[in-house]
Amino acid sequence: MQARGSRDQSRNGRTPLDHPGVEVQETLERDEEPQRYAGYRLFDPLGQKIGKVERVFASGRGDPQYIRVKVGWMRSKTLFIPTDRVALDETLQTLTLL
Numbered sequence: 426m427q428a429r430g431s432r433d434q435s436r437n438g439r440t441p442l443d444h445p446g447v448e449v450q451e452t453l454e455r456d457e458e459p460q461r462y463a464g465y466r467l468f469d470p471l472g473q474k475i476g477k478v479e480r481v482f483a484s485g486r487g488d489p490q491y492i493r494v495k496v497g498w499m500r501s502k503t504l505f506i507p508t509d510r511v512a513l514d515e516t517l518q519t520l521t522l523l
Contacts, residue, residue: 467494467511468521476504478520492520 465478476496481489482505489508496502511520 462489462492462513462520465518465520467492467506468519470522475522479503481508 460481462478462481467475467478469475476494478492479495480493482491482493483489491505491507492511494504494506496504506522510523512523513520
């Protein structure tokens with residue numbers, strides 16, 4: 426995947442989508458502590474920052490189902506996104522919409 430027109434870059438000047446050598450998983454996997462993803466940044470497929478993950482909602486078996494994302498600053502909104510529609514990059518602590 427290539428980032429096009431990205432405004433939000435990591436400290437080394439690269440966007441989350443064009444970081445070399447980082448393999449991105451297709452979806453979040455079952456985790457004993459799904460809340461560890463809180464604070465991760467969420468990006469669109471073009472590399473534009475959407476918001477920050479506030480919480481992960483898991484099924485009774487511990488499978489992540491939805492993420493709650495805070496969008497905006499002063500007039501913030503909350504989005505709920507199914508986890509099967511995001512890719513995870515634990516190295517950069519980011520999620521990207523598929």
